[in-house]
Amino acid sequence: MPRDDRSTNLTPQRAAVVALAQALIRRPSVTPEDAGAQDLLAARLAERGFRVERLRFGAPPHGPVDNLVATIGSGGPHFCFAGHTDVVPPGPRDRWSVNPFAATVEAGRLIGRGAADMKGAIAAFVIATEQFLGAQDGASSGTISLLITGDEEGPAQYGTDPTLAWMEQHGVRPDACLVGEPTSAHHLGDTVKIGRRGSLNADLVVHGVQGHVAYPQRADNPIDRLVRVLTALKERPLDGGSARFDPSNLEITTIDIANPTENLIPGQAFARLNIRFNDQQHSRDLVAWLTEELRRHAPNHDLAVRVSGESFITESGDLPGIIAAAIEAHTGLRPELSTSGGTSDARFIRRMCPVVEFGLPGATMHKADEQVRLDDLDTLVDIYRSVLQRFLPWPKRHDAVQRLCRPGTRHAGACDVRAHWLPGFQPKS
Numbered sequence: 001m002p003r004d005d006r007s008t009n010l011t012p013q014r015a016a017v018v019a020l021a022q023a024l025i026r027r028p029s030v031t032p033e034d035a036g037a038q039d040l041l042a043a044r045l046a047e048r049g050f051r052v053e054r055l056r057f058g059a060p061p062h063g064p065v066d067n068l069v070a071t072i073g074s075g076g077p078h079f080c081f082a083g084h085t086d087v088v089p090p091g092p093r094d095r096w097s098v099n100p101f102a103a104t105v106e107a108g109r110l111i112g113r114g115a116a117d118m119k120g121a122i123a124a125f126v127i128a129t130e131q132f133l134g135a136q137d138g139a140s141s142g143t144i145s146l147l148i149t150g151d152e153e154g155p156a157q158y159g160t161d162p163t164l165a166w167m168e169q170h171g172v173r174p175d176a177c178l179v180g181e182p183t184s185a186h187h188l189g190d191t192v193k194i195g196r197r198g199s200l201n202a203d204l205v206v207h208g209v210q211g212h213v214a215y216p217q218r219a220d221n222p223i224d225r226l227v228r229v230l231t232a233l234k235e236r237p238l239d240g241g242s243a244r245f246d247p248s249n250l251e252i253t254t255i256d257i258a259n260p261t262e263n264l265i266p267g268q269a270f271a272r273l274n275i276r277f278n279d280q281q282h283s284r285d286l287v288a289w290l291t292e293e294l295r296r297h298a299p300n301h302d303l304a305v306r307v308s309g310e311s312f313i314t315e316s317g318d319l320p321g322i323i324a325a326a327i328e329a330h331t332g333l334r335p336e337l338s339t340s341g342g343t344s345d346a347r348f349i350r351r352m353c354p355v356v357e358f359g360l361p362g363a364t365m366h367k368a369d370e371q372v373r374l375d376d377l378d379t380l381v382d383i384y385r386s387v388l389q390r391f392l393p394w395p396k397r398h399d400a401v402q403r404l405c406r407p408g409t410r411h412a413g414a415c416d417v418r419a420h421w422l423p424g425f426q427p428k429s
């Protein structure tokens with residue numbers, strides 16, 4: 001790749017981030033395969049002085065899964081970037097205009113599986129970190145880490161969750177974490193996710209008594225009971241939403257009887273539903289409600305519930321504010337602080353530290369011809385670097401930041417700059 005080709009606006013930064021994103025996309029790491037994607041990152045980060053831990057968890061069919069924790073620096077504050085190298089399958093090849101793993105650059109865009117979700121963001125964060133470290137001189141104060149998993153798109157069983165457990169055991173404790181999911185909606189920087197709804201899946205089996213359709217008095221039709229249960233569940237609004245969240249919602253996703261016979265009342269009926277719930281709800285109470293309605297209308301039943309996460313929110317303040325300020329500095333946009341959308345690995349990370357998600361526009365994620373604009377990749381490097389500069393009071397930054405502590409502010413005088421940037425940080429004096 002040419003070093004600086006003005007005709008295509010290929011600055012060194014853009015060349016670097018595009019090349020790394022391409023190298024990652026060319027390793028077809030469809031969950032749970034890694035295909036060398038993490039080898040590439042591990043080698044590169046180790047070369048830059050990171051301590052790299054490779055963590056492999058799980059067994060077939062959903063594993064083993066490769067994960068990686070890389071850290072540089074020491075002490076606090078500790079800023080962590082989290083991401084996933086795994087991608088969803090490309091789907092039918094004929095839906096793509098290019099080979100999904102060739103990482104084609106065309107008309108100012110990088111096209112390939114994982115370009116938006118989220119190899120582009122990983123490349124941007126690595127380049128931003130290298131630039132940030134390269135600009136420092138002298139001993140560092142603070143830590144940067146990367147938590148990279150190969151199981152985000154899959155069951156997420158052998159990925160971020162056990163990797164966090166390993167980090168806790170080994171004293172790797174970030175003060176704040178940025179997840180590079182493609183949160184932007186239409187333009188890079190328009191949306192940051194500061195929380196997520198919880199998600200609960202329930203399988204309902206209602207048992208009745210099988211019989212001849214002409215003799216209903218000798219049978220007990222489980223379909224009637226199931227319909228009554230589902231009607232009761234749908235009729236009650238869960239809540240009216242809250243300051244940061246839309247109302248919780250229950251959707252029935254399937255009703256299966258699989259009865260091939262015209263004159264048979266079936267013995268059982270099955271339904272599945274999903275509840276996306278906000279911070280007014282807890283899965284425990286939702287399960288109690290499901291159980292109560294089932295008992296009322298269908299005493300003979302089985303209920304199986306899977307909770308993929310409770311709702312959570314990282315309230316306005318330091319971390320969302322730092323990220324929003326970095327975005328505004330490089331895009332002019334004031335991002336919406338949103339809690340919409342599906343679940344992500346932030347639901348695990350929140351147990352360790354404040355977590356916010358921000359990354360590329362996600363309109364094409366999981367689709368054929370998944371793509372990102374090269375301009376956006378480039379600007380994302382600027383934003384991530386700016387986040388690091390705002391969060392970490394490395395020596396070279398210290399003087400500049402300390403000048404912000406003017407007389408009259410809370411930290412005037414003997415100021416520890418971290419008080420300005422770290423959620424919950426208390427100066428020692």
Ligand SMILES: [Zn+2]
Nearest residue numbers: 117118181182
């Ligand atoms: Zn993702």
